[in-house]
Amino acid sequence: MGTGARQDGLRRGPQVAEFEAAYARFAGVDHCVGVGNGTDAIELALRALGIGPGDECVLPANTFIATAEAVARTGATPVLVDCDLDTALIDVEAAAAAVTTRTRAVLPVDLYGQAAPVEKLRALIPANVAIVEDAAQSQGATRHGAVCGSLGDIAATSFYPGKNLGAYGDAGAVTTFRADLAERVRLLGAHGSPRKYEHTVVGFNSRLDTLQAVVLSAKLRRLADWNAARRVAADRYTALLSDVPGVITPVVAEGNVPVWHLYVVRVADRDTVLGKLHAAGIGAGIHYPTPVHLTGAFAALGHRAGAFPVSELLAGEILSLPLFPEITPAQQERVVAELAEAVRA
Numbered sequence: 483m484g485t486g487a488r489q490d491g492l493r494r495g496p497q498v499a500e501f502e503a504a505y506a507r508f509a510g511v512d513h514c515v516g517v518g519n520g521t522d523a524i525e526l527a528l529r530a531l532g533i534g535p536g537d538e539c540v541l542p543a544n545t546f547i548a549t550a551e552a553v554a555r556t557g558a559t560p561v562l563v564d565c566d567l568d569t570a571l572i573d574v575e576a577a578a579a580a581v582t583t584r585t586r587a588v589l590p591v592d593l594y595g596q597a598a599p600v601e602k603l604r605a606l607i608p609a610n611v612a613i614v615e616d617a618a619q620s621q622g623a624t625r626h627g628a629v630c631g632s633l634g635d636i637a638a639t640s641f642y643p644g645k646n647l648g649a650y651g652d653a654g655a656v657t658t659f660r661a662d663l664a665e666r667v668r669l670l671g672a673h674g675s676p677r678k679y680e681h682t683v684v685g686f687n688s689r690l691d692t693l694q695a696v697v698l699s700a701k702l703r704r705l706a707d708w709n710a711a712r713r714v715a716a717d718r719y720t721a722l723l724s725d726v727p728g729v730i731t732p733v734v735a736e737g738n739v740p741v742w743h744l745y746v747v748r749v750a751d752r753d754t755v756l757g758k759l760h761a762a763g764i765g766a767g768i769h770y771p772t773p774v775h776l777t778g779a780f781a782a783l784g785h786r787a788g789a790f791p792v793s794e795l796l797a798g799e800i801l802s803l804p805l806f807p808e809i810t811p812a813q814q815e816r817v818v819a820e821l822a823e824a825v826r827a
C-alpha cells in the first residue's frame with residue numbers, strides 16, 4: 483500500500499462521504515461538503531459564490547466574530563447591521579437598507595439555535611444577492627418546517643466540540659441545494675485540486691478528517707434526542723423564570739422550533755449578576771460581550787459606540803444559563819434560585 487493511499491484514508495476516507503450524505507439528509511438539502519471548521523465553511527461558501535475583494539457582505543453586528551472574519555478573509559468588506567431586540571436575530575429591514583450595488587451576499591445568523599427570518603430577508607433584497615446562512619448554532623432547528631442549513635442559497639455549520647453536534651476537534655460543513663456550489667466548495671477546500679496532481683484554482687486546505695467524520699456520524703444519530711432534551715430544559719427554565727422579576731426570558735420567533743444552542747436571558751446589572759453566579763459555582767456565560775464593530779479586529783470599519791444600539795444594549799444585558807441535554811431539573815432549579823437571589827440583591 484502506498485503512503486499516499488494511507489494518508490488519504492485518514493483525511494478523506496469513505497466515512498467522510500457517509501457522514502456528508504447523512505448530514506445532507508438531516509439538513510434536508512441535496513449536498514453537504516465536510517470541511518475543517520465552521521469559519522472555513524463560511525469562507526468557502528462565500529468564495530464558491532465568487533465573492534472577493536471589492537464586494538460587500540451584510541451581516542449582523544451581534545454574532546460570533548467568525549461570521550465577520552470569514553467575510554474579511556475573502557477580501558470582501560463586512561457591512562454590519564443591527565438586530566431585533568426580542569429575538570437578537572438580524573434586523574431584516576436594516577439588512578435590506580444596507581444593500582448597495584456592491585452587495586453580493588447577506589449572512590443571517592441562526593443565533594442561539596433559532597432560525598433567522600430568512601424568507602422575510604429574501605423578499606426584501608434583490609434576487610442577485612445571495613443568502614449565506616450561518617447555521618453554526620442551529621443544527622436541527624426548523625423554520626416553518628424547513629431545517630436550518632437549507633434556508634438560504636448555501637449554509638455553513640460548525641462541529642466545534644461545544645456546538646449541538648460537536649466533533650472531538652475542529653470540523654465544519656457547507657450545505658446547499660446547488661450542485662455547482664457544492665462542487666466549488668469541495669475544489670477550493672482541497673488545494674483547488676479536482677484530481678491528484680492537478681490544481682485548477684488557488685484553494686487551501688480545509689478537509690473534514692475521517693476520524694471526526696466517524697465521531698460525527700455516531701453522534702448525529704442521537705442529535706434529535708439531544709435537541710429534544712434541550713427543548714425540555716429550555717421550557718423548564720422559562721416556566722421556572724416566569725415569576726422571577728427582573729429576568730427577561732428568550733423570545734422564539736413565530737414559525738421557529740429552536741434547538742437552544744444557548745439559553746440567553748436578559749438582566750440589568752449583568753456583570754454583577756454574572757459575578758454572583760460564578761461565585762455560586764454556576765457556569766453562566768456571555769454570548770457575546772462585544773459586538774463585532776467594537777472589537778479591535780474590526781475597528782478599521784470605523785464604527786463608534788452607538789452605531790448599533792440594539793446589539794450594544796443586548797451585549798450589556800445578556801446572560802447565557804447552563805444548558806445541555808443532560809442537565810437535571812434539580813440543577814436548573816438551583817440555577818434559577820441563585821439567579822433570582824442575584825437579581826433581587
Ligand SMILES: *Cc1c(COP(=O)(O)O)cnc(C)c1O
Nearest residue numbers: 519520521546548549618640642
Ligand atoms: C462557532 C461559530 C462559528 C465558527 O465555527 P468554528 O468551527 O469555531 O470555526 C461561526 N459562526 C457562529 C455563529 C458560531 O457560533
